[in-house]
Amino acid sequence: MxxxxxxxxxxxxxxxxxxxxxxxxxxxxxxxxxxxxxxxxxxxxxxxxxxxxxxxxxxxxxxxxxxxxxxxxxxxxxxxKSRRLNFGTTLGGVLVIAAFLSMLTQIVLSNPQFAQTIPTLALPTPDNVKMIGMTLFHSYALPFEAIGVLLLSATVGVIVLSRRTLR
Amino acid sequence: MPTLANYLLASGILFAVGLGGVMLRRSIIIIFMSLEIMLNAANLALIAFSRYGLVSGHQVFDAQILVFFIITVAAAEVAVGLAIIVSLYRARQTTHVEDLDTLKF
Known part of the structure; x- marks a missing residue:
C-alpha cells in the first residue's frame, strides 16, 4: 500500500x-x-x-x-522563441547531471544502511503537529524569531525594489 | 515497504531535474522555478531521514523543523527574486538570460 x-x-x-x-x-x-x-x-x-x-x-x-x-x-x-542551444554549455550541463546522478546512485546503493524499510514507531499514532510545536518553541525559539525578522526585511525589500524609480 | 534508498534516489533525481533546468533553460522565470524544485528535493531527503532515523523508536522532529525554516526562507526568496525580475524587465524589456550580459566579462 x-x-x-x-x-x-x-x-x-x-x-x-x-x-x-x-x-x-x-x-x-x-x-x-x-x-x-x-x-x-x-x-x-x-x-x-x-x-x-x-x-x-x-x-x-x-x-x-x-x-x-x-x-x-x-x-x-x-x-x-526557440533559439539555438549553445553546444558547449549543453554538453557541460548534461555531463554534470550525469556525474551527479551516477555518484548518488553508487553511494545510495552501496551503503546497506540505506536499504532499511520504514521502521515502526513506538507510539502507534504520533501527534505530529503537537510534537513539531513542542520542538519548535522549546529548542528553536530564537531561529523562529529570526525567521520573522527575515520575512519582515524581505517584505520591506520587495516594496523598495518595486518602486518606480530606485533612489 | 519503500526503503530509504528509494526516497533518496527520488530526491536525487528531482534535484538533477532542477539542476538541468537551471543549466539548460534560458528564461529567467523557468530558471527560478527550477531552483524551487531543487530546494524541494532537499526537503524530501530531510523528511525521509527524519522518518527513518528513529531514536529508540521515537521520531526526532529536528529535520522537520529545518524543512519548516527552508519553506519560510524559500517563500521570502521567491518574493524578493520575483521583485528583482520585475524591475529587471522594466529596465531591459526581456527575461532572456542571454540578453542580460552587461556584467559578463
Missing part, C-alpha cells in the same frame, strides 16, 4: 518536474510546477510528516505559485 503510493507519487513528482523544464509556455510550466509540489506533499504525507505536507500545499502550491502566475501574466510572457 505504502510502496504503491510511493511509486505513484514519486513518478508523478518527477514527471511533472521534467515537464517544467521541457515545456515552452511559461503558464504550462507554472501549472506543472504546482502539480509537482502537490505530489511532493503527498510523498511527505507517506513519510508521516502531515503538517509539513499541508504546509507544502498551502505555501508552495498556494502562495508561491500564485506569485509566479501573477508575474508571468504581469510581464505578459509568451511562448519562448
Amino acid at each position: 505504502l510502496l504503491s503510493a510511493f511509486w505513484f507519487f514519486a513518478t508523478l513528482t518527477i514527471a511533472f518536474g521534467i515537464s517544467v523544464i521541457l515545456l515552452r509556455n511559461p503558464v504550462s510550466c507554472a501549472m506543472s510546477l504546482a502539480m509537482c509540489f502537490i505530489s511532493l506533499a503527498a510523498l511527505f504525507i507517506t513519510l508521516d510528516a502531515t503538517l509539513i505536507g499541508i504546509m507544502q500545499i498551502l505555501v508552495y502550491a498556494g502562495a508561491v505559485m500564485v506569485l509566479f502566475l501573477f508575474i508571468i501574466m504581469l510581464l505578459d510572457l509568451r511562448t519562448e
Whole structure:
C-alpha cells in the first residue's frame, strides 16, 4: 500500500518536474510546477510528516505559485522563441547531471544502511503537529524569531525594489 | 515497504531535474522555478531521514523543523527574486538570460 503510493507519487513528482523544464509556455510550466509540489506533499504525507505536507500545499502550491502566475501574466510572457542551444554549455550541463546522478546512485546503493524499510514507531499514532510545536518553541525559539525578522526585511525589500524609480 | 534508498534516489533525481533546468533553460522565470524544485528535493531527503532515523523508536522532529525554516526562507526568496525580475524587465524589456550580459566579462 505504502510502496504503491510511493511509486505513484514519486513518478508523478518527477514527471511533472521534467515537464517544467521541457515545456515552452511559461503558464504550462507554472501549472506543472504546482502539480509537482502537490505530489511532493503527498510523498511527505507517506513519510508521516502531515503538517509539513499541508504546509507544502498551502505555501508552495498556494502562495508561491500564485506569485509566479501573477508575474508571468504581469510581464505578459509568451511562448519562448526557440533559439539555438549553445553546444558547449549543453554538453557541460548534461555531463554534470550525469556525474551527479551516477555518484548518488553508487553511494545510495552501496551503503546497506540505506536499504532499511520504514521502521515502526513506538507510539502507534504520533501527534505530529503537537510534537513539531513542542520542538519548535522549546529548542528553536530564537531561529523562529529570526525567521520573522527575515520575512519582515524581505517584505520591506520587495516594496523598495518595486518602486518606480530606485533612489 | 519503500526503503530509504528509494526516497533518496527520488530526491536525487528531482534535484538533477532542477539542476538541468537551471543549466539548460534560458528564461529567467523557468530558471527560478527550477531552483524551487531543487530546494524541494532537499526537503524530501530531510523528511525521509527524519522518518527513518528513529531514536529508540521515537521520531526526532529536528529535520522537520529545518524543512519548516527552508519553506519560510524559500517563500521570502521567491518574493524578493520575483521583485528583482520585475524591475529587471522594466529596465531591459526581456527575461532572456542571454540578453542580460552587461556584467559578463
